[in-house]
Amino acid sequence: DQQVKQNSPSLSVQEGRISILNCDYTNSMFDYFLWYKKYPAEGPTFLISISSIKDKNEDGRFTVFLNKSAKHLSLHIVPSQPGDSAVYFCAAIIMTTDSWGKLQFGAGTQVVVTP
Amino acid sequence: NAGVTQTPKFQVLKTGQSMTLQCAQDMNHEYMSWYRQDPGMGLRLIHYSVGAGITDQGEVPNGYNVSRSTTEDFPLRLLSAAPSQTSVYFCASSYDIYEGVYGYTFGSGTRLTVV
Numbered sequence: 472d473q474q475v476k477q478n479s480p481s482l483s484v485q486e487g488r489i490s491i492l493n494c495d496y497t498n499s500m501f502d503y504f505l506w507y508k509k510y511p512a513e514g515p516t517f518l519i520s521i522s523s524i525k526d527k528n529e530d531g532r533f534t535v536f537l538n539k540s541a542k543h544l545s546l547h548i549v550p551s552q553p554g555d556s557a558v559y560f561c562a563a564i565i566m567t568t569d570s571w572g573k574l575q576f577g578a579g580t581q582v583v584v585t586p
Numbered sequence: 587n588a589g590v591t592q593t594p595k596f597q598v599l600k601t602g603q604s605m606t607l608q609c610a611q612d613m614n615h616e617y618m619s620w621y622r623q624d625p626g627m628g629l630r631l632i633h634y635s636v637g638a639g640i641t642d643q644g645e646v647p648n649g650y651n652v653s654r655s656t657t658e659d660f661p662l663r664l665l666s667a668a669p670s671q672t673s674v675y676f677c678a679s680s681y682d683i684y685e686g687v688y689g690y691t692f693g694s695g696t697r698l699t700v701v
Contacts (some may be wrong), residue, residue: 475628505689514590514676515629517689560628574690576621576623576628 474498475563477577485585492580494561496571497542502566505574506535506546509558518559519546549553558582588612592677592693599667599700607678607696611655615691617680618660622646622673623695629676633659667700674698 476495477512484490494504502523507515521528521535521544528535534547561577591607603663611618620635631644635654649671651663659678664671679692 472627477628480626488623507689508595512694514678514694515690516692520689528648562629573631573634576630584621 472497473575473577474501475561475575476576477561477580480578481581481583482549483583483585484530485549486553490515490546490555490582490584492546492559492561492582493528494544494546494577496544496563496575498563498565498575499539499542500565501563501575503564504535504544505562505564506533507560507562507576509560509576511581515560519543548582551582553584553586556582556584587689590677590687590691592696593673594669595694595698597665598699599698601667601669603667604663604665604680605611605667606696607664607675607677608694608696609660609662609693610658611660611677611678611679611691612658613681613691614657615679615681616657617682618654619644619690620652620660620662621676622684623676624673632662664698667698669700672698672700 474497505520506518508518509515519533537544556578562574562581590611616637620632621629625647630646633652635641674695675694677693680690
């Protein structure tokens with residue numbers, strides 16, 4: 472049973488506009504949430520993370536919002552650029568030594584930024 | 587630094603054949619893991635290792651074996667390939683569990699097709 476869900480397989484957005492990617496989770500024990508970006512024929516690369524005790528984390532054009540009561544997080548990209556076209560994975564982890572490496576990934580959202 | 591190196595990049599196997607997917611990192615990372623990526627499923631953990639000589643199963647371990655004789659290498663063995671093992675395989679590493687929340691380093695993947 473997938474504990475992390477990305478229900479939108481694709482998103483198309485115009486260059487300069489905001490991209491909003493959504494992610495829902497079911498396990499309230501998750502300590503950290505991460506977003507990864509993946510280009511074709513490459514491995515995922517880390518983008519941004521947020522602790523479960525925070526509700527917002529910002530890094531340049533990327534902001535992640537966490538709503539624990541709704542078990543929902545979102546990634547905002549402002550402004551969107553053509554180089555942002557990629558697959559974005561939401562992931563979550565429980566931070567114990569028993570759970571290292573056990574990132575739970577969503578299915579991914581393909582973002583296409585159009586001129 | 588080379589980071590995480592996976593070989594081969596592509597492989598076609600016949601059902602029943604065996605092979606080893608190689609993963610090597612030169613960052614002195616203690617923690618290494620193997621994921622598979624399938625359409626609509628995101629990345630799922632196969633096996634992981636918290637250090638040389640220590641391995642454990644992830645979410646989808648059946649049909650795969652691992653060993654960790656050195657810090658640098660973490661090979662994944664398919665004992666008798668099946669079409670259900672057609673997937674893209676990613677190796678990931680991090681220095682320790684805490685660095686993991688800032689993102690694991692992924693290799694560029696091995697695309698495996700079993701016919």
